[in-house]
Amino acid sequence: MIGKRRITDYDDLPATAPPPEDADLQQFVSFIVGDQHYCVDIMAVREINAWTGTTSLPNTQAHIRGVINLRGTIVPLVDLRMRFGRGLTEPTPAHVVVIVAMGEAQCGLLVDGVSDIVSVPRKDIAAIPDLEGEDRNPFFSGLITVQDNLMAALALDQLVSQRFAGPVSTSTAA
Amino acid sequence: MDSKLQRFRTMFLDECDEHGRTLERTLSALQRGARHQDLVDDAFRAIHSIKGGAGMFGFDRIVPFAHVFETALDGVRTGRIAISEELMTAALRAADCLSDLILAAAGNTDLAAGYENITLGNLAGLAGIKVVDASASCTVNADVDRDQAPGVTERWTIRFHPHRGLLKRANEPLFMVRQLRELGTLAVIADLSVLPPLALLQPADAYLGWTFELETARGEAAIREVFQFVEDDCDLSITRAVPSAVAPVPEDPAVFVPHETIAEPLTSTIRVDIDRIDRLVNLAGEIAISQALVAQLIDQSLFNANPRLFQELSQLLTHTQNLQDSVMAIRAQPIRTIFDRMPRLVRELAEQTGKKIVLRTAGENTEIDKTVIEQLGDPIMHMIRNAAGHGIEDSAERAAKGKPAEGLIRLSAEQRGSRIVIEIGDDGRGIDREKVRHKAMAKNLISADTALSTEDIDNLIFLPGLSTADKVTNISGRGVGMDVVKRNIQKLGGRVSVRSEPGQGSTVILTLPLTLAVLEGMIVGAAGESYVIPIASIVECRASWHKDVGEVPGFGEVLKVRGGYVALIRLNRIFGNPTAPCKQQSVAIIAEIEGGGHIALVVDEIVGQQQVVIKSITDNLDPVAGIAGATILGDGRVALILDATEISKLNASRTDRRQVA
Numbered sequence: 001m002i003g004k005r006r007i008t009d010y011d012d013l014p015a016t017a018p019p020p021e022d023a024d025l026q027q028f029v030s031f032i033v034g035d036q037h038y039c040v041d042i043m044a045v046r047e048i049n050a051w052t053g054t055t056s057l058p059n060t061q062a063h064i065r066g067v068i069n070l071r072g073t074i075v076p077l078v079d080l081r082m083r084f085g086r087g088l089t090e091p092t093p094a095h096v097v098v099i100v101a102m103g104e105a106q107c108g109l110l111v112d113g114v115s116d117i118v119s120v121p122r123k124d125i126a127a128i129p130d131l132e133g134e135d136r137n138p139f140f141s142g143l144i145t146v147q148d149n150l151m152a153a154l155a156l157d158q159l160v161s162q163r164f165a166g167p168v169s170t171s172t173a174a
Numbered sequence: 175m176d177s178k179l180q181r182f183r184t185m186f187l188d189e190c191d192e193h194g195r196t197l198e199r200t201l202s203a204l205q206r207g208a209r210h211q212d213l214v215d216d217a218f219r220a221i222h223s224i225k226g227g228a229g230m231f232g233f234d235r236i237v238p239f240a241h242v243f244e245t246a247l248d249g250v251r252t253g254r255i256a257i258s259e260e261l262m263t264a265a266l267r268a269a270d271c272l273s274d275l276i277l278a279a280a281g282n283t284d285l286a287a288g289y290e291n292i293t294l295g296n297l298a299g300l301a302g303i304k305v306v307d308a309s310a311s312c313t314v315n316a317d318v319d320r321d322q323a324p325g326v327t328e329r330w331t332i333r334f335h336p337h338r339g340l341l342k343r344a345n346e347p348l349f350m351v352r353q354l355r356e357l358g359t360l361a362v363i364a365d366l367s368v369l370p371p372l373a374l375l376q377p378a379d380a381y382l383g384w385t386f387e388l389e390t391a392r393g394e395a396a397i398r399e400v401f402q403f404v405e406d407d408c409d410l411s412i413t414r415a416v417p418s419a420v421a422p423v424p425e426d427p428a429v430f431v432p433h434e435t436i437a438e439p440l441t442s443t444i445r446v447d448i449d450r451i452d453r454l455v456n457l458a459g460e461i462a463i464s465q466a467l468v469a470q471l472i473d474q475s476l477f478n479a480n481p482r483l484f485q486e487l488s489q490l491l492t493h494t495q496n497l498q499d500s501v502m503a504i505r506a507q508p509i510r511t512i513f514d515r516m517p518r519l520v521r522e523l524a525e526q527t528g529k530k531i532v533l534r535t536a537g538e539n540t541e542i543d544k545t546v547i548e549q550l551g552d553p554i555m556h557m558i559r560n561a562a563g564h565g566i567e568d569s570a571e572r573a574a575k576g577k578p579a580e581g582l583i584r585l586s587a588e589q590r591g592s593r594i595v596i597e598i599g600d601d602g603r604g605i606d607r608e609k610v611r612h613k614a615m616a617k618n619l620i621s622a623d624t625a626l627s628t629e630d631i632d633n634l635i636f637l638p639g640l641s642t643a644d645k646v647t648n649i650s651g652r653g654v655g656m657d658v659v660k661r662n663i664q665k666l667g668g669r670v671s672v673r674s675e676p677g678q679g680s681t682v683i684l685t686l687p688l689t690l691a692v693l694e695g696m697i698v699g700a701a702g703e704s705y706v707i708p709i710a711s712i713v714e715c716r717a718s719w720h721k722d723v724g725e726v727p728g729f730g731e732v733l734k735v736r737g738g739y740v741a742l743i744r745l746n747r748i749f750g751n752p753t754a755p756c757k758q759q760s761v762a763i764i765a766e767i768e769g770g771g772h773i774a775l776v777v778d779e780i781v782g783q784q785q786v787v788i789k790s791i792t793d794n795l796d797p798v799a800g801i802a803g804a805t806i807l808g809d810g811r812v813a814l815i816l817d818a819t820e821i822s823k824l825n826a827s828r829t830d831r832r833q834v835a
Contacts, residue, residue: 055703055812057798058749059824067791067804067812072460074804074812076795105794 025119028144030151031098031111033080037151039118039144040109044100044156048114051095062088068108070099077108083159084139102156118146125153179231179367186227188445190276193220195514197269202517205262214257217265218247224272229333229385230365233279236272239290241413243268246301255301264297270518327358327391329415335365335383340407342378351384353400358390383409448544451504458501459787459806462494466808502692506541509587509596512551513538516585519555523562530569530580531562537587542594546666546686550596553659557598557682558583560655565602565680575677577601584681599681605674607631632672632680636660664768667693667710695786695805695815698763698777701750705777706786706805706815711765713772715780719762730825733774735764743825744776745816748800765818773822788815799824 028039029048054066054077063082067074077097081089089095089110097108125142141155200217203210225240227233246265249255271293278285298304332354336347354360365383375381388397394412401410469487477484513535520533542550566572566581573579584599607628614620614634626634638657660670667687674680687693687710695706696715722734723742731742742762746755762774786805791798791814802817 053811055804055814056701057801057814058701059799064795067795067814069806069810069812072456072463072789072806074789074791074794107794 024122026122026125027117027119028153029098029114030116030118030146031096031109031114033084033111034086037115037146037149038080038111038154039151040098040100040154040156042117044102046099046101046106049097049099049108050093051091051097051110052093065089065091065110068097070106070108073106075099075106075108077110078159079110081110081112100156116146118144120144120146128152183231186231187276187280189227190224190273193224194269194273194276195511196220197272198266198514198517199510201262201266201269204257205259205266207259209257211251214247214251218244218251221247221272224276228279230367232367233276235290236275236279239268239272239275239294242294242298242303243272245303246297249301249303258300261297261300264293264300266517266521267293268297270521327389328393330386330388330390330394330397331413331415332386332388332397333383333409333411333413334386334401335409336380336404337407337409338376338379338381340380340404343404343407345404345407347380347382347384350400350404351386354386354388354397357392357396357400358388360389361387363387446504451501454501455505456787458494458498462498462787463806463808463810465490465494467810470809502543503541505544507544507547508539508541509547509550509594510538511547512554513585513587515551516554516558519558520562520583523559527562528568529562529566531566531583532580533558533583533585535585540587540589540594542587542686546594549662549666550684550686553662553684554585554596554598556655556659558585561598561600561602561680565600565604567603571603590685594686596684596686597681598684599679601679604676604678604680605632605635605672607676610634632674635672636670661768667708669710669766692785693788693805693815694783696763696783697781697807697813698745698761699779699781700745700777703749704781704807704811704813705745706813707763707765707775707818708802708815709783711767711818713764713766716762716764716774717759719774719776733762733764735772735774740764740772740774741822741825742774742776743821745821746776746778748821748825748828767819767822771822773818773825775816775818775821786813786815 027042029042029045030037030039032038049070052068054068056066057064057076063079065077065079065082068077069075079089081087089112091110094113096111096114098111098114099106099108101107125144127142128140138158139155140152141158142153144151144153197217197220200213200220203213204217221240221244225237225244228236228240243265246255246261250257250261255261271290274285275290334347334350336345340347351360351362363385365385366381368383369375369381390396394414397412401408404410469491472483472487516535517533520531523529524531561583562581566583567575567577569579572581582601584597587594587596589595610631611620611626611634614637615622619634619637620626636656636659656670663670663684663686669685670682672680672682693706694709696709696712698705698707719733724732724734724739726732729741731744732739733742757778760776760778761780762776763780764772764774766772786807789804789806789812791801791804798814800817800821801814802820803815804812805815807813
């Protein structure tokens with residue numbers, strides 16, 4: 001049921017309007033952060049680049065690695081590992097920046113590597129379980145199982161729509 | 175109305191704006207005593223074009239007004255009407271009034287009926303023109319031509335608009351055209367404005383109208399005869415143009431004229447959407463960066479292997495620089511567009527205050543970025559109001575001081591290096607320093623014992639809430655003026671200062687960057703990153719500053735600068751680690767902040783100075799405290815542009831928190 005395609009098979013990528021039989025399929029770009037798989041709706045992904053360095057933004061939250069030059073546009077870069085509270089990434093040229101768009105705004109996600117494009121029937125996207133006494137994790141919109149791998153789909157609007165700068169991090173203040 | 179016609183109307187109104195400025199320029203010159211045939215001709219052409227276009231697009235209120243105006247100017251042009259200052263003053267008023275009518279036609283304002291009558295009557299009276307019926311049609315005749323003997327060739331303008339049913343009564347316009355042609359030399363302009371799309375066209379109906387320009391010696395009766403059978407089925411107006419010794423007046427260039435009477439092309443310009451230009455500006459900036467990157471990547475050994483590579487690369491560098499300059503030049507506009515609006519303002523101010531004021535402008539052709547121009551109009555207008563309201567004395571006072579009765583306001587612009595300097599000066603009473611000082615003390619803006627140089631006092635006028643006019647008038651005196659001017663100019667990356675001589679007048683000096691897209695910046699290193707500080711805000715840089723630092727408990731560090739103290743902010747600490755050490759070779763940069771204060775910013779090093787292309791960071795993220803924007807350096811990396819005022823605020827909030835803790 002679950003289609004799996006190589007990222008290089010451009011012919012297999014959906015045209016702008018998905019064919020009718022795929023209407024209840026949703027496609028995701030999956031990537032790795034640490035030993036975990038995550039994915040993001042393919043329609044939000046604009047491009048995928050290698051990491052080439054950032055300019056840090058002063059007094060912003062720690063997961064904002066800074067800004068990058070995307071062909072003349074200034075785009076912020078979010079360290080997903082840091083966003084999930086697992087420490088800062090030590091980026092190398094092998095690391096990957098996934099440029100995603102939410103409405104007019106663009107944002108880069110720093111990840112360890114991009115793995116695949118997956119198509120999932122919408123009905124197979126499981127909800128994030130509610131845990132007793134805990135707030136629902138706001139970063140994820142659902143859980144997907146692909147070939148026995150569990151991956152969490154990012155809720156970009158939650159993760160990114162705060163547009164990052166947010167309150168000044170107090171950890172660096174005296 | 176279909177959209178095409180709407181577009182032409184918009185274009186016409188745009189053009190009217192240009193014609194209006196031409197009128198203003200030429201008539202003011204004539205009023206001041208210039209006697210140049212070109213000026214009169216230009217003014218005449220401008221008004222003629224307005225009239226032509228207005229008639230074509232059915233702006234019925236403009237046409238009769240413009241017609242009288244045109245007749246008067248034609249009289250001047252042909253020498254029948256003597257030019258006088260009085261007449262030109264009336265003409266200038268008429269030009270103001272006409273631009274109001276045009277605004278009203280564009281739907282921007284409402285004008286009461288008869289608004290234009292006094293101005294028009296005044297002009298017509300001075301020019302000796304009898305206004306037959308200004309509101310109904312443009313049948314106006316110059317008095318002097320009234321008794322002209324038949325047999326002399328005259329020019330007639332005939333507007334012939336058949337009603338829809340004309341053809342059904344077996345009339346044929348073509349016959350009339352032929353008959354007219356037999357009377358003399360004929361030019362025909364068709365009016366297609368009511369022609370419906372083919373699908374809606376009723377073949378038996380008449381949709382076309384015509385304007386005929388006829389030169390004939392046969393007189394009006396002969397022309398009327400042509401139309402005698404159709405008079406009830408059409409709108410007809412027959413106007414005698416003033417005979418002129420000069421060649422036929424150039425026709426409106428927007429009209430197709432089947433003869434050779436096409437107007438000379440005045441300027442070859444095109445109208446381009448500003449977004450397209452901005453895209454071009456951006457792209458040119460990108461190219462410059464890319465080419466710098468390529469140059470860096472090319473290894474010296476490659477140059478050695480291929481000497482031409484170096485040659486071609488420097489060629490490329492020159493071209494990209496030229497490209498950037500040329501693209502910037504597209505956005506540049508002469509400052510005339512603002513200056514030309516000021517004579518009217520001064521005239522109105524002179525009327526309101528009862529003072530005699532002359533405006534003298536210079537450097538109208540200085541070019542400056544369009545965005546800057548758009549935001550300069552209000553500040554300049556404000557300062558001219560100030561000069562007329564506060565600066566210039568009334569005639570009696572001036573006479574007592576032995577000054578000429580006419581007050582003078584000077585408005586000039588010139589380019590100095592990469593900046594534009596605009597000066598607004600008057601020869602009035604100058605800044606009353608005692609009064610300013612007292613006012614500032616009364617408003618608690620300064621304390622009684624503050625030692626201030628005369629220059630400092632003069633610059634107090636830029637503080638919020640300070641106005642020295644005793645009475646609030648509708649011209650000035652609300653005290654919301656100069657601080658707003660200063661803030662707006664600073665927003666444009668410019669600076670304001672004032673120079674004043676008691677009894678001799680004052681001059682406000684604005685210096686502005688040539689463009690907003692590019693900024694002259696100092697590149698500094700701090701906290702492991704490169705930052706850009708706008709040169710416009712930098713007062714001085716000090717390498718040996720360590721010995722002048724003091725610490726004020728609860729406030730933070732201060733630096734002694736020329737006898738005063740300013741807050742010292744270490745960029746390393748405010749942007750990075752709060753306990754970071756300062757390098758020995760670090761530099762203190764004294765920068766001006768909004769409100770006239772200063773701060774000292776300590777950076778690790780000064781890297782250099784260069785023009786940078788300003789990029790917004792708020793397209794994709796929330797504003798970051800202390801950061802005004804970003805740019806891309808030659809190596810492709812992003813560098814943040816600092817905002818000294820915001821850094822000062824950031825520092826203050828940090829200090830507050832420390833106090834609370």
